[in-house]
Each structure stands twice: as C-alpha cells, then as structure tokens.
Amino acid sequence: MELGSIRDAFDRVAKKQKLCSSKTQEVIDQVGQEIEQALAKLQALHDPSSLHDLKTILTELNGKLKEVGPINQIEGSQKELNVGLSKYAKLLEKFFNPDISKAYRNVDFDTQTINQIIACHFYRQGLFDLGDCFMNEAMEPEVTLKSPFMEMYQILEAMRSRNLEPALKWAANNRDHLVQNGSILELKLHRLQFVEILQNGSRGDALHYARTYLSPFASVHMAEIQKLMACLLWAGRLDSSPYAEFLSPTHWEKLAEELTQQFCSVLGQSYDSPLAVVIEAGFQGLPTLLKLANVMAAKKQEWLAMKQLPVPLDLGRDFQFHSIFVCPVSRDQGSEENPPMLMPCGHVLCKLSIVKLSKSSTRTFKCPYCPTEATVALCRQLHF
Amino acid sequence: MEPEPSPLSNGDSTAAGTTTAASIASAVAATAAPIQSARINHLAESLKLEHQFLRVPFEHFKKSMRSNHRIAEKEMSTVISSVSEAANRDNMSQEEAVNHLTSLVSRLQGLKRKLEEGSKSENLQAQRCRARLDHLDAAEAENLSEWNNTRLKRILVDYLLRLSYYDTAVKLAECSNIEDLVDIEVFHEAKKVIDALHNKEVAPALAWCAENKSRLKKSKSKFEFQLRLQEFVELVRADNNIRAITYARKYLAPWGATHMKELQRVMATLAFKSNTECATYKVLFELKQWDYLVEQFKQEFCRLYGMTLEPLLNIYLQAGLSALKTPFCYENDCSKEDPLSQEGFRKLANPLPFSKQHHSKLVCYITKELMDTENPPLVFPNGHVYSTKALEEMARKNDGKVTCPRTGQVCSYSELVKAFIS
Numbered sequence: 001m002e003l004g005s006i007r008d009a010f011d012r013v014a015k016k017q018k019l020c021s022s023k024t025q026e027v028i029d030q031v032g033q034e035i036e037q038a039l040a041k042l043q044a045l046h047d048p049s050s051l052h053d054l055k056t057i058l059t060e061l062n063g064k065l066k067e068v069g070p071i072n073q074i075e076g077s078q079k080e081l082n083v084g085l086s087k088y089a090k091l092l093e094k095f096f097n098p099d100i101s102k103a104y105r106n107v108d109f110d111t112q113t114i115n116q117i118i119a120c121h122f123y124r125q126g127l128f129d130l131g132d133c134f135m136n137e138a139m140e141p142e143v144t145l146k147s148p149f150m151e152m153y154q155i156l157e158a159m160r161s162r163n164l165e166p167a168l169k170w171a172a173n174n175r176d177h178l179v180q181n182g183s184i185l186e187l188k189l190h191r192l193q194f195v196e197i198l199q200n201g202s203r204g205d206a207l208h209y210a211r212t213y214l215s216p217f218a219s220v221h222m223a224e225i226q227k228l229m230a231c232l233l234w235a236g237r238l239d240s241s242p243y244a245e246f247l248s249p250t251h252w253e254k255l256a257e258e259l260t261q262q263f264c265s266v267l268g269q270s271y272d273s274p275l276a277v278v279i280e281a282g283f284q285g286l287p288t289l290l291k292l293a294n295v296m297a298a299k300k301q302e303w304l305a306m307k308q309l310p311v312p313l314d315l316g317r318d319f320q321f322h323s324i325f326v327c328p329v330s331r332d333q334g335s336e337e338n339p340p341m342l343m344p345c346g347h348v349l350c351k352l353s354i355v356k357l358s359k360s361s362t363r364t365f366k367c368p369y370c371p372t373e374a375t376v377a378l379c380r381q382l383h384f
Numbered sequence: 385m386e387p388e389p390s391p392l393s394n395g396d397s398t399a400a401g402t403t404t405a406a407s408i409a410s411a412v413a414a415t416a417a418p419i420q421s422a423r424i425n426h427l428a429e430s431l432k433l434e435h436q437f438l439r440v441p442f443e444h445f446k447k448s449m450r451s452n453h454r455i456a457e458k459e460m461s462t463v464i465s466s467v468s469e470a471a472n473r474d475n476m477s478q479e480e481a482v483n484h485l486t487s488l489v490s491r492l493q494g495l496k497r498k499l500e501e502g503s504k505s506e507n508l509q510a511q512r513c514r515a516r517l518d519h520l521d522a523a524e525a526e527n528l529s530e531w532n533n534t535r536l537k538r539i540l541v542d543y544l545l546r547l548s549y550y551d552t553a554v555k556l557a558e559c560s561n562i563e564d565l566v567d568i569e570v571f572h573e574a575k576k577v578i579d580a581l582h583n584k585e586v587a588p589a590l591a592w593c594a595e596n597k598s599r600l601k602k603s604k605s606k607f608e609f610q611l612r613l614q615e616f617v618e619l620v621r622a623d624n625n626i627r628a629i630t631y632a633r634k635y636l637a638p639w640g641a642t643h644m645k646e647l648q649r650v651m652a653t654l655a656f657k658s659n660t661e662c663a664t665y666k667v668l669f670e671l672k673q674w675d676y677l678v679e680q681f682k683q684e685f686c687r688l689y690g691m692t693l694e695p696l697l698n699i700y701l702q703a704g705l706s707a708l709k710t711p712f713c714y715e716n717d718c719s720k721e722d723p724l725s726q727e728g729f730r731k732l733a734n735p736l737p738f739s740k741q742h743h744s745k746l747v748c749y750i751t752k753e754l755m756d757t758e759n760p761p762l763v764f765p766n767g768h769v770y771s772t773k774a775l776e777e778m779a780r781k782n783d784g785k786v787t788c789p790r791t792g793q794v795c796s797y798s799e800l801v802k803a804f805i806s
Contacts, residue, residue: 003521006438010517014510017449021503024456025496031463032492039485045478054481055471062471070460078453085446092442096435101692101699107735109698111547113728118540130559134544134552265720274723279536279697282704287429289703308738313707316426317754321722322712323746323769328806333741335711342763346804369806382803383768383790384746384761 002095009091013084016077023077027070034064100286103293105304112140119143121275126153145267152263159256164193167259177266185262187217187224188255194228195238195246203235277319285313323384329353329368341379345372354379423525431520437538438516439690440567445509451595452502459495463488515564534562541566543697546682550575567689574685581678584618586611589681599688607684609639613650614677617668621658628654705733719752744805750774750789755805762800764788769803 038061045053092098115138122131123146131146155166171178171186178185190213198206210232214225227243234241261271270277292311296303325334327350334340338350347369349357354376357365361376470476470484523531537560544553545568557566573592580588593600593608600607612635619628632651640647649664656665667673686693705724713724713733723729746755748771755761761769768788778786779797787794 003517007514007517007521010513017506017510020449021452021499021506024453024499028456028460028492028496028499031460032489032496035463035467035485035489035492039482039489042478042482042485049478051474051476054476054478055474058467058471058476058481062468065464065467070464071457074453074456074460081449085449088442089439092435092438095432096438097432098435098439098690099692100433100435100696101694104694104699104702105735109702109732113731114543114697114701117728118543121540127556127559130552130555133555134549137549137552138547268720270721270723270725272721274726274729276533276536277721278704278708278723278729279539279700280532280704281707282700282702283430283433283532283535284426285707286433286700286703289706306737309706309740312740312742313703315707316423319708320745320747320754321708321719321724322710323749323755324710324712324741324744325746325805326741326744328744331742342767342801342803346802348803348805369804380763380767382763384749 006088006091006095009084009088013081013088016081016084020077020081024074027068027073030068031065031070034061034068097287097290100290102297103286103289115140116143117275120145121273123149124269124273128153145269148263148267152260155259155263156256159252159259162196162252164189164196167255168193170259170263174262174266178262181262181265183258183262184221185255185258187214187221188251188258190214190217191224191228191246192251192255195231198231198235199238199247203232206232206235281315281319284315284319288313325350325382325384327353340382340384342382343367343372343374344378345370345374348382351381423528427523427525427528431523434520436542436691436696437520437565438513440570441509441512441516443689444567444570445506445513448502448506448509452499452506455502456495456499459491463491512564519565534560534565537562538565539696539700541568543695545571546686546695548575548578570689574682577681577685578678581674581681584674586615589677592681596688600684603687605684605687606639606643607680609636609643609646610677610680612636612639613646614673616650617653617673620653621669625654701732702736705729706736707739709733709736709738711738721752746805748774761803761805763803764791764793765795765799766791766793768793775800 038057041057042054045057047053115134119131119135119138119140120143122128122134123143126149128146128150131143134140135142151170155170158164158166168186168189171189175186190209194206194209194214197209210225210228214228218225231238231241231243231246234243238244238247264271288311289309292309293303325340325348326332327334327338327340329349330353332338332350332352334350338352340348341351341354342348343354345367347367349368354365355361357368358376359365364373364375366373466484466488470481476484519534537556541553541557541562544550544556545566550568550571553566553571554568557563557568577588577592580586589611590608593611612631616628616631616636619625619631636647636650650668653660653665653668656662658669660666660669683693685691692699708722708724712718713722714730718725724733746761746769747753748755748759748761749768750770751774753759753771753773755769755771759771759773762772762775763769764786766788768790770788775786775797784797785794786797786800
C-alpha cells in the first residue's frame with residue numbers, strides 16, 4: 001500500500017498550513033505595531049489642535065500599511081497552501097477509488113428492513129442500550145429477537161462469575177434440540193459444575209451431585225464419567241492430580257462459546273452476525289464489482305437488468321454456504337433441470353453435456369477427461 | 385447427527401505413516417503461503433475503497449482553513465480601508481483619531497484571538513486526518529477480524545448519521561471509542577440545516593449555500609434556486625402576492641438565464657393559487673416539497689464533502705448480497721449460517737443479480753467443510769455426496785458402515801465411490 005507517500009503528502013499540507021497560519025499572525029502583529037506606533041505619535045502631539053500634524057501621521061500610517069501589503073502577504077501563503085491541498089486531494093483520488101457507488105443499483109432498498117437488521121445486530125452483539133436507543137430514534141417496532149438474546153447474555157454473564165445455574169437450566173430445557181445437534185453441552189456443563197464442587201466443596205457434595213446429574217449420561221458417556229469419578233480421589237487437590245487439566249479456565253471460555261453457538265442454533269440464528277457476514281462479503285466483492293461497472297459503464301441499462309453477474313466475485317471460503325457445481329464442459333451452473341451426473345469413471349458433468357455427448361442418449365461416448373467409455377444408463381445423478 | 389471432532393482421527397493419520405503426514409504438512413505449508421498472500425491482496429484491494437474515510441476529514445480540515453483565511457482577509461481589509469479613510473478625512477480631532485486607532489488595535493487583537501482558536505481546531509482536524517491514515521496503516525492480516533469489526537461500526541455510524549439518528553450514532557462511537565474515525569462533527573453542521581428545513585425555515589440552508597458558494601457553483605448546483613423557489617411558493621400560499629413578486633425580482637430573476645422553465649412554472653402559481661387542482665402546479669404546493677429539499681440538501685452536502693451519495697452500509701450490503709446470492713439461498717434447507725436464509729436479507733437481495741461461479745465449490749453437507757483434492761467427495765449408491773473426512777469418521781464409529789443422513793441409506797464404506805470434480 002502506498003500509504004507512506006500519502007502520509008508524506010499530508011505532512012507537507014500540514015506544514016504549509018502551520019506556515020500559513022503563523023504568517024497570518026505575523027502580518028497581524030506587524031499591522032498592529034504600525035497602528036500602535038501611530039497611536040503613540042498621535043498622543044504625543046504637542047499641539048493637539050493641529051490638524052496638519054494629525055493628518056500627516058495618519059497618511060504616514062496609511063502609506064506604511066500599503067507598503068506592508070498585508071492582504072497580499074496573506075494571499076501569497078494561502079496560494080501555496082492551496083497548491084498543496086489540491087495535490088493531496090488528487091493523490092487520494094489516484095490511490096483510492098473515489099466513487100465506490102458506481103456499481104450501486106438504484107433500486108428500492110427498504111430502510112425499515114435495514115433498520116430491523118441493524119437493531120438485531122445490536123441486540124445479538126449484546127448492545128441492548130444502543131439497540132433500544134436506535135429503535136427509539138428510528139421509531140421502529142420492537143424486534144422479537146431482543147429478549148432471547150438478553151437471556152443469552154444473562155447466562156453468559158452468570159458464567160463469567162462462575163455461576164452455571166442459568167446455563168444448566170437452559171440446557172435442560174433444550175435437551176432435545178441439543179441432542180439433535182449432536183452437542184453434549186449439557187454433560188460438559190455438569191462436568192464443569194462437578195469439578196467446581198470438587199475443588200471448593202466436599203467430596204460428599206461432589207458425589208451427591210454426580211449421582212443426581214451425571215448418572216443419566218452414563219449409558220452414552222461412560223468413559224467420561226469414569227474419569228470424573230476418578231477425580232473424587234483427589235478432592236481438594238485436583239491441581240496436583242493427573243486430571244489437573246479439568247481445572248483449566250479455558251474450559252469456561254470454550255463452553256461459553258459453545259453455548260453461544262447452540263443458543264443461536266436453537267433460535268434458528270447463525271453464529272456470526274449476518275450483517276457482519278454480508279458487509280465483509282461486500283468488502284471482498286466490491287473491488288471486482290467496481291471494475292465490472294467500469295467496463296460496463298456504457299451499457300448502463302444492461303447492467304441494471306442483469307439477472308446474474310457475468311464474473312465471479314471471489315470470496316473467502318468462510319462465505320461458502322452452498323455446494324455449487326459448475327459443469328467443466330458447458331460452464332453452466334448445476335440446477336434441478338440440469339443436475340450434475342457421475343460417469344462410471346468418476347468424473348462429473350452436467351446432464352445437458354452428457355446428453356449432447358451421447359447424441360441424445362443414442363450411443364456410447366468417451367469421457368472428455370479420460371478414455372473410459374460410458375452410456376447414459378450408466379450415469380448417476382448426484383446430490384451435494 | 386454431527387460427529388464430534390474427535391482427537392482419534394489425528395492419531396490415526398500419524399499412525400498411517402510419517403511419510404504421508406510429512407507430505408501433507410508440506411502441502412499445507414505450500415497452500416498456506418498463497419492463501420496468506422491472497423488475503424493481503426484482498427486487504428489491499430478493499431483498503432482502496434476507503435476514499436471517503438480519508439476525504440471527509442480532509443475536506444473538513446480544508447474548510448476550517450478557508451474560513452479562518454476568509455476571516456483574516458476580511459478583518460484585515462476592513463482595518464486597512466478604515467485607516468485610509470481616516471487619512472483622507474479632513475476634520476478629525478485628535479481625540480477622534482486616537483479613538484479610531486484604538487478601536488482598530490483592539491479589533492486586530494480580537495482577530496488574533498479568533499485565529500488562535502481557529503488554528504487550534506485546524507490542528508485537531510489535522511490530527512484526525514492523521515488518525516485515519518494510522519488506522520488504515522494498522523490493518524494487517526493478524527488483527528483483521530478486530531479491524532473488520534471496527535470497520536463495521538464505522539459504516540454503521542455513517543448510516544446512522546445520514547439517516548439523522550444522531551443519538552445512536554454518538555452512543556455507538558463513544559462506546560466503541562472510534563470518535564476519531566467517524567464524522568459526527570461534520571454531520572452536526574448538516575443537522576442544523578435539516579432540522580430547520582423540517583420546520584420550514586430556509587435561512588440556515590441559505591446561509592450554508594452562501595458559505596459554500598464557490599464550490600456549489602463549480603458543481604453547478606441549483607440547490608439555492610430550489611430554496612428560493614420554495615420561499616416564493618410559501619409567499620404565494622400566504623397570499624402575499626406583492627411581496628412574492630418583489631422576492632422573485634430580487635432572488636429568482638438571476639437564475640432566469642439557466643433555469644427559465646422552472647422559473648416560469650413557479651411564477652404561474654401566482655395565477656393558480658394554493659388551492660389549485662391543476663396537477664402541474666398543485667404539486668408545487670405540496671408539503672412533501674420540503675422533504676424533497678431535505679433530500680436535496682443531503683445530496684449536496686455529501687457531494688461537497690466527497691462522500692458517496694448512498695450510505696456506505698447500503699453500498700456494501702448490495703455488493704455483499706450480490707456476492708452471496710445463489711438460487712440455493714432460497715431453498716428451505718438453506719443453512720442458517722447463510723445471511724440469505726433470513727427474510728430481511730432475502731427481501732433486500734430481491735432486485736439484485738445472482739452471483740456467478742466459474743468453478744465448482746462443494747461444501748460437505750455434514751461437516752460444512754470444503755470438498756477438494758485434500759478432502760474428496762464420496763458418492764453413496766443413491767447419488768448423495770459427502771466428504772471423505774465425514775464418512776471415514778462415520779465408518780470408524782460404526783464398524784465400516786455409513787448412513788446417508790438425508791435418505792437413511794446404509795451401506796459399507798467400501799461401496800462408496802470417489803467423484804472427480806474439476
């Protein structure tokens with residue numbers, strides 16, 4: 001990045017600005033001094049009624065001020081500054097993209113929908129005051145997601161002060177959902193609680209806890225529970241046992257993260273803020289989009305009517321939410337009408353390409369990638 | 385069901401032979417480098433989008449300098465001309481002359497104070513410009529997620545300010561400590577004008593036009609003309625016809641050369657009155673003309689400061705949605721992690737084009753991981769495809785049997801065939 005040269009250009013501007021302002025001050029002082037000198041002379045006049053002397057002093061002052069030429073001086077330094085200013089502005093335009101709205105479609109982009117998205121974003125980030133303030137100012141109706149996220153942050157807050165009560169309660173209430181997700185969050189929470197009791201309470205309490213809460217997990221997670229039971233032998237001094245690892249504070253952090261994940265999943269929400277995801281995708285995709293808009297500048301109508309972009313906007317793999325199959329022969333995107341087909345050799349083409357190669361399914365054909373022969377009957381449709 | 389990522393699989397791959405492990409490691413190292421450089425490339429490209437981020441504080445800085453300069457020039461020429469005027473007068477007494485000069489001296493002192501204050505604010509603005517440069521400089525591959533987070537907040541503040549949600553904007557900037565990275569002060573100037581226009585007052589807007597006269601002229605703005613037209617219409621509405629005509633002579637006539645049509649149309653309201661049913665003129669009396677002026681002002685304001693006319697958020701939302709939009713987003717089983725699984729985003733994406741892919745990109749239904757040569761796709765007899773990693777894992781846990789999670793088909797791992805996707 002050429003930020004260094006931009007910074008240098010800015011330093012030059014700032015320097016000239018300092019120069020310019022000190023020059024102005026200097027000129028003002030100069031003029032002030034001349035006037036004060038004249039003032040002193042006026043006051044020292046021997047004959048106050050002599051209009052002639054008075055006029056001489058004033059004319060002299062007038063002449064001196066003309067000589068100083070304060071306006072010209074100020075203008076001069078300002079001109080130099082202006083040169084620097086326009087140079088810097090040009091530099092910015094050169095290094096940066098001066099109009100990133102070139103690819104913008106002037107379509108109805110509903111403000112209320114955007115506001116709702118922003119409000120959800122604030123709430124899911126735990127910024128409840130900010131969210132409320134925004135809803136108030138934008139006069140938007142309440143967002144339904146506010147109270148569930150509030151519950152989530154209360155649970156997390158309690159976990160930070162080592163209180164697992166609310167988390168356990170939530171996990172018990174959503175047991176089915178967690179099991180369906182293949183998550184053992186509930187067991188992990190109980191494990192953490194058990195270790196807490198073991199470390200801070202008595203062995204009896206821990207045993208009692210294990211009997212009540214851990215035994216239901218025994219059928220599936222025997223090994224884990226055996227380990228925990230072994231911990232009982234080191235009650236109060238777990239830190240010097242083979243199981244010291246259970247005490248690591250990272251368990252708390254990891255569990256908080258997993259809880260957030262599961263909570264969002266139960267709500268039917270994504271783990272990352274969808275607004276943040278779209279904006280990040282926007283930052284990655286916009287440079288290519290702008291280049292495209294430049295190329296198509298002359299065909300504005302075509303650009304606006306386009307149903308699919310003509311070029312790919314390459315996003316990182318974090319943004320890959322769907323399997324997209326592109327036929328290596330026709331370059332068409334797979335769809336319901338034109339699904340991907342697996343040939344006996346293992347290569348995959350779209351259905352239309354295979355129909356073409358087989359002359360409308362009438363004869364055997366060779367795979368374009370290897371010399372294996374195939375017939376349409378031997379090809380299988382794939383589901384990603 | 386989602387399999388737990390078990391440590392077993394790692395153990396297995398090392399057991400399979402150190403040679404493969406080593407070759408995988410080197411392969412990973414080889415691919416990691418291009419990924420890293422691609423990321424830096426991406427970053428450099430997206431930094432180039434930040435024109436407004438540097439431009440706005442710079443314009444603000446420039447504006448302060450200009451206004452300070454104007455004050456200095458104006459005061460100075462008043463002093464000079466006042467001295468020369470005194471020198472040309474013949475009947476001045478000594479006392480008068482002394483008073484006159486003393487007032488000039490104090491005037492200069494006043495100017496000096498004013499300029500000192502002015503240069504203080506200039507320095508603050510220069511500092512802000514530097515803070516922005518520093519911030520762009522601080523974007524690196526290592527701290528990118530935090531930096532992106534701040535960037536999202538910046539463009540949210542931009543959106544809030546443009547839609548006049550000032551309190552929320554200030555609050556968000558304060559609680560995230562990004563005051564130097566957002567343009568709250570600049571928008572305060574706009575707020576005054578907008579509030580006044582909402583109250584049907586044009587004076588602050590006209591003052592703003594006068595302040596930025598030369599630049600508005602350069603961009604051929606007719607905003608001032610539109611304000612004048614509105615004032616004229618208001619006079620007609622109030623039946624102040626004589627005043628309206630005087631007003632038109634003074635303020636509308638100068639625009640005749642360039643905007644005759646609009647001028648004529650507005651003049652006709654004198655004949656039609658505010659209760660007219662004639663559509664051409666009725667619309668001029670509608671109150672939403674004021675909202676239109678607010679919109680106009682916002683555009684002029686943004687243009688003057690080198691901002692995009694649309695909120696940054698909208699621009700990035702559109703780009704992001706186009707990049708993410710695929711026909712699959714609208715299917716019922718769309719992953720929740722896809723923003724386009726949500727109604728609001730779908731609605732916004734409606735008028736936007738679908739994204740385009742030149743190459744297949746396959747995501748495993750089970751692990752959501754990319755299926756590529758490292759993790760090739762395997763096909764069930766019924767044609768359903770999952771990643772090798774997921775199915776290997778499943779087979780290990782179930783004595784070599786695998787189950788298709790979508791259809792329930794069970795087969796042995798050895799029955800699966802590899803698909804080659806190019």
